[in-house]
Amino acid sequence: MNLEVVESEMVVPQHLSFKRVQMSDKYPKGQSRGRHWKHLKQIIQAENYQSCPPNQPNYVNIESPPSIYPSKKFCDITGFEAPYVDPRTNIRYADAEVFKLVRSLPNEYIQRYLALRNAAVVLK
């Protein structure tokens, strides 16, 4: 190991005295362990929140409901108030200047702009 790296102490040591089980014993080298963790979605499913009493708070039921205000329309390109929608690309735009830009953009960029507000066409 290079001197510089050792001096910076950036690497976590392999053996740590305060651990009962060392990392290398827990996850031996060269053994494929498969996936040993669950995504948040799977964790929530396993928690079985449906059977809990509804007044008891849990991770799922504390989530905020949608806003009571009507959602405002923002220009996808500039962020200004957007009174118009381009029917061809579905991009919201503020004025004629922006519209010119929208029409000159390649499709990839249009999709990326739409993806920003989760409105892109996703092909599965």
Place this chain on the structure above:
Amino acid sequence: MPFETRPLRQSDYNYFPSTCPIVIDNGGSAFRIGWAGESDPRITFRNVVQRPRHKATGETVTIVGDHDPALMKYFDCTRSFQRSAFDGDVVYQFEIMEYILDYGFERMGADGPEVDHPVLITECACNPVQSRAKLAELLFETYGVPSVAFGVDAAFSYVYNQQLGICDRDGIAICSGFSTSHAFPMVSGEPVFEACCRTNIGGYHVTDYLKQLLSLKYPNHVSSITWEKVEELKMEHCCVALDYFSEAKVFQKGAKEAEEKMRCWQLPWVPPPSEEPPSEEELARKAAIKEKQGQRLREMAAAKRSSRILELENEFQGLEFLLQQLENVQESDIASFLSRTGYVSRQEIESALARVTQSLRKARGEQTEIEEKMEPSTSEKYPLIDLPDNMLSPEQLKEKKRQLFLKTTTEGRQRAKQKKFEEELERERQNQQDEEKRSENPELYLQQLRAKHKELSEKVEQRKRLKTNGSHTNGNNNISGAVGRGERLNAAQRERMRLLTTAAFDRGKGEDTFGAREEDWQLYKLMSKDNDDDDEGPDENEVELNRITCRLQEIDPTFVAKSDVGSVVATEIPRLRPLTKEDFQIILGVERFRCPEVLFQPNMIGIDQAGLDEMAGISIRRLPSKGDRLERSISNSIFLTGGSCLFPGMVERVEAGIRKIRPFELPIRVVRASDPILDAWRGAAAVAAAPCFQMQTFSRQDFYEKGEDWLRRYCLRYTL
């Protein structure tokens, strides 16, 4: 978070008694660890792990948190990236969590056989039991921790600020963290999670939005727009607008006020070295070299030509000599004589001689048009043509046919020559006329010429467009020249379509008489795809245009011919210009307040949940037992904490938003934590240092005896 120096390993670990708890704020973006009762965490680092391979030894190493980028050259990071143990705000990858805890305890200076201190660690509100149990298991079994306690960071922050007198015992805590934001009421100093509400939006989303917007706006500088840099820009320049649309209007109008609000990030840029025009001397030197080279080439060509002439002369003499000799040879011996020379007959030798003579002439640069000079009169050359057929023998008939053919071709050639000559004359005449006009009034002439050029080029253009169906509208579709939706067909294509459809639908209608007449078959020719052009050579407009273009180029120095008229695309080619300083600037205008706006309107990035201000209202609505007095008092102490509350203007905006949803004239007070980032840890350290803390922990023995399920009911008391 910008790179900070690596935290030093603490040396005083052994001075702390084993009853002194270790306090960990396990946040989505940063990990903070320190001792209970102290005012600041000992160690702080970014909560990420990277496991690259060391290049020299090939072993996989673990690097936790940020590091000096200069040292990364020793590691192969191709298959490793920075990973977090969090999915949203829940710990889900415990292997990564273990690396992080390893590093944290190691930096704290732990060196005994186990970590013999109670641990207080933060978690999100209503953490799923599975995640909490796994973390407890990790702490108990791997580190041998005697007992653990779990608490919510926002509540700790509230408690700490309550101690400072910033907020009251009853209030609402709004915490906007890295990946989520929470709001819950605090009643008598305890959080009420029944009324908690969470929106899955936080600082991560703000940074990500800014990064995406900038990379879309400046596609040339994507490589400079790194996560770390954007995070820095966000912290330095972003703010919350009190009223988003009115602020945006200022920018839309492009007023001077807006210009002052813009921020500019200058990327490193080196001006290109300016090229000096070459000096006179240099030019002269270059010209001399060129001249010298030209001279040498000319000499070489001359030498080659003379050697070729010599060669041909030799051959000519040899052939003549051969013919002379052949005169002397007897008729019967000719065959044997010739077999040695490689020729078969006298005729062949003669023709070879003629060929050599020709090429010799050519090489010497003499006129080659001998056939024309010795052109005999027609009757001489083609004696059989005028005789009637019945006077000739079959052989003569054949000969006559040949002569006829020869005659027509020669005549044709002559006619073409004549025509060309006449055209030349015509052009000459036109030029002369032009010249006269020009000498009369050069200005007017030029003007007329230009006007004519314009008119003609428009005509030609239009014709082209009609033919090629205008594929220059935009690059969005139609790149392959196919007819897209909403594009018009040209006349020829329309006609073809019509024919195809009538052919398709005519079938079975009455008697089929197709093919009875000869003209019917012409239909297929019309239908075939390559029919749709009527290119019988360039049309006259084009010819005329070419002539005028040439003329203009000759006499008008300012005239620039449009890239050759034949090309289809009429779009302007962007002029290449040297890159300037302005091309390396990244301007933050609307983005400065557009990105933090997602905290208030998650709809902007497609998350259909309430924003920060509304969350407070939802939380109050969800409060199960509320009297009028409580409702008044909690809205009088609305407390903001978490890293995303650092934006300037946050407090005012939240206050304005809450005022909209709360009853009229209700006292509303919004306060910000004394330090929105560190207060959670400080509060936790204070709670852990309180004497009653020991009663609140969950011991290892409990874990083994009561099992995970007991953790479900575990609840820390925050009151100090």
